[in-house]
Every structure is written in structure tokens, then in C-alpha cells.
Amino acid sequence: MRTVEVPAMVNAHSHAFQRDLRGVAERPAPGVHGGADDAADDHAVDDFWSWREAMFRLADALDPASIGVVADAVYGEMARAGYGAVGEFHYVHHQPDGTPYDDPNAMAIALAQAGVAHGLRVVLLPAAYHRGGWDGSDVAPVRGQRRFCDPDVETFLARADALRAWAAERPGVAVGVAAHSIRAVPASWLEAIAAYADRHGLVRHVHASEQRRELAECEAEHGCSPIALLARTGFLGPRTSVVHGIHVDARDVALLAESGTIVVSCPTTEGSLGDGFLPALAYRDAGVRLAIGSDSQVRVDPFEEVRELETGARRERQTRFALLAHHGDLWAELARNGRASLGLPEAADGAGTIAVDLGHSDLRGVARHDLPLALATCASAGVVARSSTGAAAR
Numbered sequence: 097m098r099t100v101e102v103p104a105m106v107n108a109h110s111h112a113f114q115r116d117l118r119g120v121a122e123r124p125a126p127g128v129h130g131g132a133d134d135a136a137d138d139h140a141v142d143d144f145w146s147w148r149e150a151m152f153r154l155a156d157a158l159d160p161a162s163i164g165v166v167a168d169a170v171y172g173e174m175a176r177a178g179y180g181a182v183g184e185f186h187y188v189h190h191q192p193d194g195t196p197y198d199d200p201n202a203m204a205i206a207l208a209q210a211g212v213a214h215g216l217r218v219v220l221l222p223a224a225y226h227r228g229g230w231d232g233s234d235v236a237p238v239r240g241q242r243r244f245c246d247p248d249v250e251t252f253l254a255r256a257d258a259l260r261a262w263a264a265e266r267p268g269v270a271v272g273v274a275a276h277s278i279r280a281v282p283a284s285w286l287e288a289i290a291a292y293a294d295r296h297g298l299v300r301h302v303h304a305s306e307q308r309r310e311l312a313e314c315e316a317e318h319g320c321s322p323i324a325l326l327a328r329t330g331f332l333g334p335r336t337s338v339v340h341g342i343h344v345d346a347r348d349v350a351l352l353a354e355s356g357t358i359v360v361s362c363p364t365t366e367g368s369l370g371d372g373f374l375p376a377l378a379y380r381d382a383g384v385r386l387a388i389g390s391d392s393q394v395r396v397d398p399f400e401e402v403r404e405l406e407t408g409a410r411r412e413r414q415t416r417f418a419l420l421a422h423h424g425d426l427w428a429e430l431a432r433n434g435r436a437s438l439g440l441p442e443a444a445d446g447a448g449t450i451a452v453d454l455g456h457s458d459l460r461g462v463a464r465h466d467l468p469l470a471l472a473t474c475a476s477a478g479v480v481a482r483s484s485t486g487a488a489a490r
């Protein structure tokens with residue numbers, strides 16, 4: 097077998113438990129419509145928000161043992177598919193009624209242990225969640241959200257302290273911090289989380305600009321876009337990752353570029369949820385770094401994420417001079433930015449390396465020097481002959 101070593105990909109955005117929605121959250125609920133235009137209200141539409149109801153039901157049934165089982169399955173898939181590291185954006189913290197477990201980090205620890213068992217570098221990103229949204233004042237969390245929530249940001253950050261102390265003695269595990277979204281926490285929490293991350297040298301992540309409804313709600317509460325709010329609260333910066341970043345205007349892109357913020361794109365999930373698509377070439381032109389994530393786990397194949405990002409960008413301006421032509425080696429570029437997103441070592445092998453089989457049918461006839469072009473356009477996880485853990489991948 098003729099193989100070539102390349103950097104393992106970094107999965108900068110994962111919710112392990114959502115793997116169990118794969119293939120089973122595709123049937124519209126009775127009575128829903130096909131699109132926003134013909135529906136009387138948002139909840140009668142099959143879209144991100146109706147999918148979220150199914151996700152809440154799934155999350156409601158989890159406990160530390162069962163989240164460990166699903167994490168074991170999906171992290172195994174990641175390791176075999178060519179990922180070497182995962183950023184687990186974790187928000188199912190408490191028991192279903194919102195009461196903390198005896199160890200308040202029991203769920204996070206179960207996730208980390210499952211990832212390490214598969215040889216992945218795991219960066220836990222505990223995510224702050226406080227409310228169901230904002231409608232003139234804080235909206236109380238609904239039943240499915242209670243276990244995500246903390247009463248105040250100090251309680252959340254104390255748990256992050258405890259998780260960092262636990263991880264300090266575990267090789268292969270690191271901790272960053274996250275705000276779930278601008279709808280789930282008030283502005284004062286964003287400020288506190290950003291300051292905490294700065295104080296301790298941690299990476300910080302947040303979901304933003306995924307849905308148009310989120311933009312309208314942010315405008316109503318804060319009088320600005322989600323990205324402008326993140327800038328105002330000190331959340332943006334070179335150690336910050338904004339996940340999705342789809343519905344942005346030129347000012348938002350400039351704020352992300354000026355601050356050195358990374359945008360994490362999750363193309364297969366964003367396509368599955370009907371979120372929209374990344375303005376990838378606007379980001380390229382502004383010099384904003386891009387990374388990728390498997391997010392909902394609808395697909396666990398980094399080659400597919402890279403290809404969707406590239407082909408989406410080509411469609412954006414009907415050109416073949418998109419991300420790949422600009423960077424030359426898009427796989428390496430996304431892996432490098434993923435390492436930065438998770439605070440991993442900068443070196444090319446900072447998340448491990450994988451062996452790619454040049455004899456695989458996806459790559460047959462591709463010259464060695466053209467491999468970077470093929471990895472971003474025609475390869476799949478099937479080309480991985482050896483995972484970053486050293487195990488045979490297939």
C-alpha cells in the first residue's frame with residue numbers, strides 16, 4: 097500500500113449526543129409546512145427550530161452513562177475518518193430538572209473519557225446557557241432546556257474551574273469555555289466569559305449568526321447584529337471561534353477580520369438544517385481564518401466537510417478560483433486553523449497525522465504532488481489507511 101502522511105483534521109465543533117438524531121430527525125412532524133413563506137407562525141415550519149424540538153427530546157433522555165455510549169460510537173467514527181482532535185461544545189450539564197449531578201461535571205467527564213479512549217485529543221468547551229431567549233425580558237427555559245442552564249455566570253465559571261482542575265491531570269484533555277449563543281445568555285455573561293477566558297489563557301467559542309430569527313431577536317434586544325454584540329462585549333479575538341457565521345453583513349465580516357476571530361463552518365450540518373451557506377469568499381477576501389466541525393454528526397467525514405466548503409464557495413461566485421486555489425492546500429489550512437481554534441500546538445502534527453492510501457479508488461491516478469488538490473475535491477474518509485491514533489482505519 098502506498099501511503100502519504102498528512103495532518104489529522106481538527107473537528108472544531110461537535111455535539112457528540114446529536115449523533116443519535118442522524119437519519120431519524122428527517123421526517124417532518126404532522127402539520128408542518130415546507131417553508132417559512134406559507135406558514136402562519138415559525139413553529140409550523142419544518143426548519144432549524146422544529147429540528148431543535150427533536151434535539152431537546154433526545155437531550156432530555158441522556159445521563160452520564162448513555163452520553164458515554166453515544167460519545168464512544170461517534171468519537172470512534174471520528175478517529176477512523178481522519179480527525180485527530182475534537183472540540184466538544186457541551187451544554188447538557190445537569191439532570192433533566194436542572195439539578196446538578198453529585199459531580200456537576202459528570203456529563204463532561206463522560207465525554208472526555210470516551211474521546212481519549214479513541215486516541216482523540218479532546219478539548220472540552222463547557223457552554224453557558226441561562227434562558228430560553230429574550231422577549232422584552234429573559235424567557236424562562238422550556239422543559240428540554242432546564243438541564244442546560246445555570247442560575248448565574250459565577251456558578252457556570254466555578255464549574256469550569258473544577259473541570260479545568262480535573263483535566264489538568266488527564267493527558268489528551270484540555271478545557272476552553274463557551275457561551276451557547278447570544279439568545280441563551282445576556283450580554284453581561286458574554287463579558288464575564290470573555291474576561292475569564294482572557295484571565296486563564298483559554299480559547300472561547302460561541303454559536304452566532306446561524307439563523308435569521310436570531311438576528312431579529314438580537315436587533316430587538318441589543319440594537320445590533322450578533323457579531324457586533326460579540327465585539328461590544330469583548331468576546332471576539334484571536335483565541336475566539338464563532339461557530340456558523342452564516343448570516344453576516346460586510347461590517348460583521350470586518351469585525352471578525354479586525355479581531356482575528358476564527359469562523360468554524362459546519363457545512364453538512366448547516367445544509368441538513370437549512371441554515372444557509374457560509375459567505376466563504378467574503379471571509380477569504382477579508383483574511384478571516386476558517387475551520388470545520390461535524391456539529392450535529394449528520395456526517396462524520398472531514399473530507400466531505402472540506403469539499404462542501406470548497407464547492408459551496410465555488411457556487412457563491414460561480415468560479416473555480418475559490419478556497420482551494422487561494423490556499424493551495426485547503427486540508428492543511430483548515431487543520432491549522434482548527435488547531436488554533438482549540439488551542440492545540442501549532443505544528444502540523446499538533447493534532448496527530450493520518451496515513452492516506454494513494455491506491456484507494458478515490459485517489460487512483462492522482463500524482464503525489466496533486467494530493468492536496470484531490471483531498472479537497474474528490475476524497476472521502478475511505479482513503480484513511482491509518483488513523484491519528486496509529487490504528488488501521490479500515
Ligand SMILES: [Zn+2]
Pocket residue numbers: 109111185303339391392
Ligand atoms: Zn453547534
